[in-house]
Amino acid sequence: MERERRPRxxxxxxxxxxxxxxxxxxxxxxxxxxxxxxxxxxQSGSGEPLLLLHGFPQxxxxxxxxxxxxxxxxxxxxxxxxxxxxxxxxxxxxxRDQLMADVVGLIDELGLDTVRLVGHDVGGILxxxxxxxxxxxxxxxxxxxxxxxxxxxxxxxxxxMWRLWPTFALATPKLGPRLLGSGRQRFPRHxxxxxxxxxxxxxxxxxxxxxxxxxxxxxxxxxxxxxxxLAVGENRRAAAGExxxxxxxxxxxxxxxxxxxxxxxxxxxxxxxxxxxxYSDDFTMTRIPGAGYYxxxxxxxxxxxxxxxxxxAA
Numbered sequence: 001m002e003r004e005r006r007p008r009x010x011x012x013x014x015x016x017x018x019x020x021x022x023x024x025x026x027x028x029x030x031x032x033x034x035x036x037x038x039x040x041x042x043q044s045g046s047g048e049p050l051l052l053l054h055g056f057p058q059x060x061x062x063x064x065x066x067x068x069x070x071x072x073x074x075x076x077x078x079x080x081x082x083x084x085x086x087x088x089x090x091x092x093x094x095x096r097d098q099l100m101a102d103v104v105g106l107i108d109e110l111g112l113d114t115v116r117l118v119g120h121d122v123g124g125i126l127x128x129x130x131x132x133x134x135x136x137x138x139x140x141x142x143x144x145x146x147x148x149x150x151x152x153x154x155x156x157x158x159x160x161m162w163r164l165w166p167t168f169a170l171a172t173p174k175l176g177p178r179l180l181g182s183g184r185q186r187f188p189r190h191x192x193x194x195x196x197x198x199x200x201x202x203x204x205x206x207x208x209x210x211x212x213x214x215x216x217x218x219x220x221x222x223x224x225x226x227x228x229x230l231a232v233g234e235n236r237r238a239a240a241g242e243x244x245x246x247x248x249x250x251x252x253x254x255x256x257x258x259x260x261x262x263x264x265x266x267x268x269x270x271x272x273x274x275x276x277x278x279y280s281d282d283f284t285m286t287r288i289p290g291a292g293y294y295x296x297x298x299x300x301x302x303x304x305x306x307x308x309x310x311x312x313a314a
Contacts, residue, residue, distance in 0.1 A: 021086060022209055024064055026071060031086075032079075034105040036093070040086035041106070042078040045071025049112050050311075052078045053103070055121025055145070055294070056227050057180060057188045058210050059085025062120065065300035066307075073308065074116070079106055081123065083222025085213060094225035096234060099126055100133055107137060116311055120144040120296065122230040129234065131250040132243065141252045142307050145293050147235055148254065148283075149243035152275025166191060170224055171232045181220030185211040196292035248280040253310040255303065257291030284310075 021029055027044045042060040044067050052070075054062045060078040063070075070076045080087040082094060082102050093099070103126065107115060117138050119127025124146020131138050132149065166187075170176040179187040188211050193199040214220045237243070256273065276283050286306055291299040 022061055022064075024061075024067065027067065029086075032106055032109050034102060034109065036090065037082060037102060038088045039082075039102065039106060040080045042067075044068075044076045045074055047074050049110070049115045050074035050076050051103070051107070051115040051117050052076065053081065053117070053119040053123030053127055054078070054084070055123050056231065057084075057191055057214065057223050058121075059213065061085075061206070061209050062294070063296060066296045066304055069300070069304040070307070073311075077106075077110070077115070079103070081126075081226065083219060083226050089216070089218045089222035091218070091221070094222065094229040096126075096129055096229065099226075099229065100130055103130060104134060104137065113137070114139050116140050118142040118144065118307065119146055121146060121293070122226060125230045125234050128248070131248060131252070132246050135249050138250050140311055141250045142310060143252060143254045144295050144303070145256055146254070147238065148276045149234075149238045149246070149248070150276045150279045151235075151238055153239060167227075167232060170227045176224035176227070177217065177220040180223050181214045181217060185214065188214060192294060196294060196298055197290060198292075198298060201294070201298050244279070246279070248276070248283060251282040252280065252284070253306065254283065254285040255288055255295055255306060256285065257288050257293055257295055257298070 024042075024044075027042050030041045030043065032039045032041055040060070042063075050070060052060075052063050054060060059080045063076075063078050067076055067078070082099060083089040093102075114137055117127050117130065117140070119125070119141070121144070124143040127138075127141055127143055128146065128149050131141050169179055169187075189207050192202060192207065192210070214223055273285060276285075288295055288299050288302045288306070291302065296303045
């Protein structure tokens with residue numbers, strides 16, 4: 001069951017008052033009732049469905065710069081993941097299987113058989129798992145700055161371990177939610193602006209749209225749990241080789257920037273980028289020059305060009 005709600009707030013492209021949905025021209029908002037979860041969904045355009053799964057610590061607004069270009073070709077569907085944005089933030093359900101069930105439940109509730117999929121960061125990790133578990137539902141997949149399930153671990157990766165301190169901080173019980181939601185919220189702002197060549201791609205209103213949702217203690221706890229379940233738990237499973245017995249059959253495009261996971265300027269972290277070759281049918285990795293980690297916001301034109309070309313090529 002889905003219910004439509006008109007967005008309230010400021011003009012297109014700007015923030016909204018605390019708790020209100022920001023306005024973006026051409027975007028409609030719905031709340032879909034799933035088992036145990038009321039999920040917020042932003043939609044735009046018409047035609048074949050394209051599902052976008054946002055990264056951390058963000059929500060649907062992360063796609064604001066690319067929604068118009070995608071909606072010219074597809075019915076663009078941007079849910080807020082469990083605990084994020086305006087979706088419910090229950091105290092449980094932030095593990096891989098439940099998060100996949102949320103997305104598959106949304107696809108079912110919208111009456112869709114298959115979708116094209118784009119996932120960024122933790123949404124990208126979730127996207128890979130959906131392709132492995134439900135290949136019949138995903139036609140094509142674009143993974144944006146998301147580690148794949150088959151990392152080629154190398155001793156050289158130890159050189160980058162110091163850059164993972166936010167991961168350890170967020171995974172620490174009680175500390176993670178406190179860092180996300182307390183005080184002036186420097187930590188969530190740091191997560192977005194530290195790994196980019198150009199922090200000015202975000203206005204203060206944009207940053208506050210993300211950070212303000214985390215001021216609710218329940219949402220701060222949910223965000224930390226989501227990160228723990230996907231960025232920590234799933235990467236640990238991948239590093240341990242849990243997915244080596246699977247095969248990625250969904251046609252996939254991986255987009256990454258020059259500073260992905262603390263990688264070098266030209267190639268990215270060698271252990272994260274490579275390793276998929278023997279476990280996939282059709283997987284291409286493409287570097288976006290001049291981009292950091294939040295490619296749809298940093299380099300929206302490049303993101304659109306590569307994504308639309310990939311989808312049209314199949």
